């Protein structure tokens with residue numbers, strides 16, 4: 001079973017949701033021909049304008065959901081809709097939205113590990129649930145940026161046969177070597193596809209590194225972007241995951257009985 005994927009490696013206007021909705025609408029239309037899944041980066045509506053979240057966070061992520069739902073239906077695509085600053089009852093979360101071809105919400109996942117270097121813990125509340133969902137019947141999962149530094153968290157997502165791990169990010173350029181190494185490692189150790197969408201451009205505090213990437217379940221790089229705005233396309237064959245897992249059966253060779261931390 002093959003899936004055609006498009007990753008929107010875009011710039012994000014700092015604290016300007018309307019500009020970002022307009023930009024994503026254009027890019028999504030461009031990407032939508034002959035693809036099954038479109039992926040957006042982290043916090044694509046607001047960027048890291050965290051001090052203005054009172055003003056610009058999306059109540060219950062309703063505006064982002066309605067916008068992505070309309071486009072998913074129009075183009076008949078699944079959208080792994082990056083993440084948005086969602087204002088809920090208890091505060092603001094950094095929340096990933098997954099929407100199917102019918103425009104229905106399949107999954108919401110809130111970033112579990114908040115990144116202190118970018119002040120997330122001062123303005124956001126953390127999520128507690130896993131990011132698993134099904135994509136055309138295939139077990140998949142989505143996590144957000146800093147989450148990939150926690151292999152034990154990622155493992156909990158793949159233990160139930162997950163074949164595709166989506167990562168949405170605003171990862172700064174100075175640590176782009178970590179980004180690449182962590183994503184390739186997560187693919188090899190979990191024997192799954194890793195589809196990772198980063199932003200480009202800069203904000204008042206950071207320059208972002210691009211290098212969105214699709215890694216196969218053997219750890220090979222299928223496609224990788226540079227540092228400019230681009231739409232990155234990839235075809236993934238999900239049968240590869242079964243072959244790799246049969247060849248080196250790490251899931252049956254695991255020894256959780258001796259892994260106590």
Ligand SMILES: NC(=O)CCC(=O)C(=O)O
Pocket residue numbers: 042115118144145146147149169170171172175178
């Ligand atoms: N937005 C983020 O979570 C950034 C994570 C990051 O830069 C890192 O080095 O980890």
